[in-house]
Amino acid sequence: MFKEFNLEELTQSKVLLEKLLEQSKNEILELMKIEEKTYENFVMPYEEIGESINDFLTPIFHIDSVKNSEVTGKVYEECLPVISKYETWISQNESIYIALKAIQSNYKTSLNDIQNKVLENEIRDFILSGCHLDNDKKKRLEDINLTLSELSHKFSQNLLDATNEFEMIIENEEDIKEIPVSDLELAKFEEDGKTKYKFTLQIPSYMAYITYGTSRDRREEIYKAYCTKAPQNGKIIEQILKLKNEKVKILGFNSYSEYSLQTKMASKEEEVVTFLEELGHKGKAKAIEELEEIKQLASKDGINDFRSSDMAYYSEKLKKAKYDLDEEYYRPYFEQESVLNGFFDFLYQMFDIKFVQTDAKAWDDKVRVYNLLSNEKEIARIYIDLEARKDKRGGAWMNNWHSHYVDSKGEKHLPTAFIVCNFPQSTDTTPSLLRHSDVVTLFHEMGHALHHLVSDIEDPYVSGISGVAWDTVEFPSQFLEYFSYDKDVLKLFAKHYKTQEVLDDEAINRIIKAKNFQSSLSLVRQVEFALFDFKLYQDLYNSEEEVQNLLDEVRKEFAAIIPPSYNKFQNGFSHIFAGGYSAGYYSYKWAEVLSADAFYMFIDSGNIFNKELALKYKETILSKGGSSNMDQLFYNFAQRKPSIDSLLKIDGIIS
Template sequence: MGNNRVRYRIHSRTSKAVAINNPVLDTEGLPRFTAIRAEHIEPAIDEILADNRRQVEAILASAVPQPTWKNLIEPLEAINDRLRKAWSPVAHMNAVVNNEALRAAYNACLPKLSEYYTELAQNARLFRALGTLRDSATFSRLDRAQQQTIDHALRDFRLAGVALPAREKARFKANAQRLAELAARFEDNLLDATNNWQKLLTDPARLAGLPEAARYTARQAAARAGEQGWRLALDFPTYHAVMTYAEDRALRHELYEAWNTRASDAGPDAHRWDNHPVMEEILALRGEQARLLGLRNYAELSLQTKMAPSTDAVLEFLEDLARRSRPQALAELAELQRCARDAYGLDSLEAWDIGFYSEQLRRRRFQLSAEDLRPYFPIDGVLAGLFAIVERLYGIRIAARGGVETWHPDVRFYEIRDAEGLLRGQFYTDLYARANKRGGAWMDECRVRWRRAEGLQTPVAYLTCNFTPPAQEAPARLSHEEVLTLFHEFGHGLHHMLTRVDWPGVSGINGVPWDAVELPSQFMENWAWERPALELFARHYESGAALPAEFFQQLKAGRNFQSAMQMVRQLELALFDFRLHLEPQPPTAARIYQLLDEVRERVAVLKPPTFNRFPCNFAHVFAGGYAAGYYSYKWAEVLSADAYARFEEEGLFNPQTGRAFLESILEKGGSEDAMTLFEAFRGRKPSIEPLLHHSGLTA
């Protein structure tokens, strides 16, 4: 055991010297983003993987026949933490500053990483050593987080095929490598298709209705290309602005078709980056992986690490919500159709009309547009308000810190400290849409909390969004929907950064079931609807005037505007994803759309046009870890709504309630069963009633 620790420490000192020439290998501090180049990536990963393989053999030699936490788990955590820290900035940069050389290096490493992790998880000697530790007398003397780490590891070994015969084990490993490559290809195709589409407008009349910020962004894009006019792209802020505000129906139709046929066999770039064969192969390999493990389908495999007890339970949950919400969704759609016909003379409401006429109806009913609110949500004010809210809830302090290397000039860096001034976490924010940046919003790990022999490793997060960037001299101003997005992602970040768990496998979001991990994020959104919270930050970017009372009343009154239509859309996606992974045979492209049509027939109230190729850009499921797990958003929303109901009962800023949520949920990570943690906070099992109430649905 002692010799093994010496070998690891010697290597750590050696790697620091090597890191002078290769910044990817410098994993002791924060990532050196400005120094990392594509040519650094593959050699660094090759070196770490080779060294890790040597270290695994040394660990086994030291731990067998008497494995302990000290001689088995700690050194394994050490080598894998170094690999995570080396790969984290690479994967992140590939998502936010993508270029051809970086993508090539990233994709070259994926099969190597997949091979390593599968090889590690199929190592029968490691599995036996873990089992020996689990069955030993020392196991009972470990703390709950340590026990959970071992139990999760044993489960993951089984799910990686450690017990399979040699031939099946090799097949499982090859499939895992191929799946990693296919997920990256799916995202690459989607990014390329998104970046490729551009449209230059020279007639200002075609921009009628668009907000000034969207016009400015389009004008700047044209100027950068040396053109006169307005250049539209498929970044989400532009797409959303056109679909919501553009009076030009033909323009809305054109963008709708371009957006919903990305990476497919249809639309303006038909067949160029077609994801259909990628999807077919992904689904076939996922099904084969499940069958190799003796399960009937991939949905069953997915649930092995989730809260939901069975595939039937998931289907029943989703279908019950659909039964409760579809009648109201049909009524909401009928109202929208009447408005479009009676007020605007539109006889037939098409998919590219929904966003526009919904906004018109919202204005007529509530005398308020989403754009009316935007001046009251300047980005710096929203961040300050968000920080003030969590400071009051959890007794923490958040402050910006300069002098930190980043990957783009827009990026900012912050630190979280507790009431005693101790550092609890750090995070980067990258908030604006730009070319070569993956769409959407997400939180990801840069560093995981881990109590090493050298001291405590502070958790570090990436918080990424795609908001409309600043226009001219004015600051970036968020829509209320974007405020909700920021609060959501920061909830994930708090879960990662405020953990008190010292072991990486169950620290922060690690080890948390996928259908519970959205609890802290959805929970945080609630404060963006409350007057006492909005008073902390909703101020006009020029005058400093607070959000007028009538605006707040109209905002609150519109909270559940078309909420049932939104509910059935999410249920449509969740049921489609889940049924797709229940298929007994690998679905063809035709079967994918047949399944989607069947789900829509039962749940949806809007039927898109035949050219719609939504599955080809459903990255959550085909590249983002939500396979047979998209239902998690609604499952966790039951938990988050019920958790928030306690604050409604006891006070939005009640410090005792905030401390209880911090200690029961945020600090515990994956160290205990998710339902046990929820019941510790709520004092009972979750109820669906708060979700129905918050969604404007009758029980």
């Protein structure tokens, strides 16, 4: 029923891909010969060909992120031009475009809403890929798209290499005296008969020192290493910006931002900029107050030249002073196994989704594989890879593999997805103990996964996360996040891994009270990233210096603290240079308006475990995937339009 994850023929991927694509091409050419093309005899088989390619290719690209090596990198680089060439052939194929237009014109009234949505999306994407242009322009677009794919991969690889190259070795016990025991255990090693401690730029290790490291100079050292890594990416950014600008000019758009909005819920550039600026201006005054509070605490240690590298350390001290909240106190209560089991219990209570672990093969021994059941019937499969590894790309993400759909032969295909995080590692003696922030991340990524996995749409191109507008794709993930701060939800899994004692009410209340700690600082930081991204693609910035000047301008207006001049944040901004968020990073805040408003309905109902409301959310939002525009789906759920005030209330910015 489920296709197994198997990369035994990884090194043969290029040859196998070429064979698959040749076969796919021939099948499409056969479809083109059909005289009376219909949705059933043309569109459905066409989609299935696309799905089979995605099914084959996803594990090959995925493995390069989770088990990176010379071999995976080589295979990735071999396959990239092959698939790029095929995708260009498809996306610029005027005959397919004309066939889809004809089906839309001839059958629009007899097709259902979902089928019309598929045609609408596909026709739009063909126009955006330049299928109507002359051959010279098509050829140039093909070259640009391939080069952009290669540059994005190089950007990501440079970051991973730089992350793995840096080590900060500490011998002086004074410099590590405040670091939690669990982090010290992971950092400790013996050399020349001495105990030493190694800190790296992998997030769990970096966060341990920047948050708890006693030595100010050492904090500055690791901070500087983190925000100056991969300097060669500056030149890659120049190339990416130039090529994206050339691409959209060929397609007839004024800017990449304008082009980007063609597939989003927001319709105008001014709408996005105004939205972000409104949020930024509403949050800045309070953000400056929050910063002053941190500075005052630092001044008690004689620090009057407060630096960006001091933020995490003194923020943690301030949080502990205000809420008596020590992240480390909680970690024994958030043991990975307990969190997962309690989380699954919560999802069953709310959405009638049961997780059953299987022994299906994965890419690492630490990966867990579960089948999802609804009414005792298998509906999906998920692979969960939570722990940091040296060969794993940083960050956290959900990746969809198979989609839910019914094919032209009437056979049902079940969806699969991957959740990848970088949580503290387990060892033979210590289990993986999470911070509450890790728990929040897990809820977030599961929100994405459920959006893909509980789909009941029978058409693959709008099933699950397929076809969902980019600026609303974060809605289900952020919505689920809010539940990770609820007392009764936390009690399902917050149990001490040694004693099984449940975290007490007072300790949980401290987490809840601290939720909006520095929420305004966080808001203006997100606005800074989003405005920088969006404005960067509204014009052509030709050099590293021009890119930096733009970032400086945005920071001047919205940032509470200006980082040091050596900080080259942009060189690590993989969301927009190695991911899909170019001119779309604003999506996080845009979607958060929807998620906050949806969550408020549970608060207003007086019952966070409101199953009737949860099942309505599952039915009207999650299961519908990309089959309708999200503003319509939200209206179906809430019976009203979303309000920005719910977000500002949840963040404690307004009352």
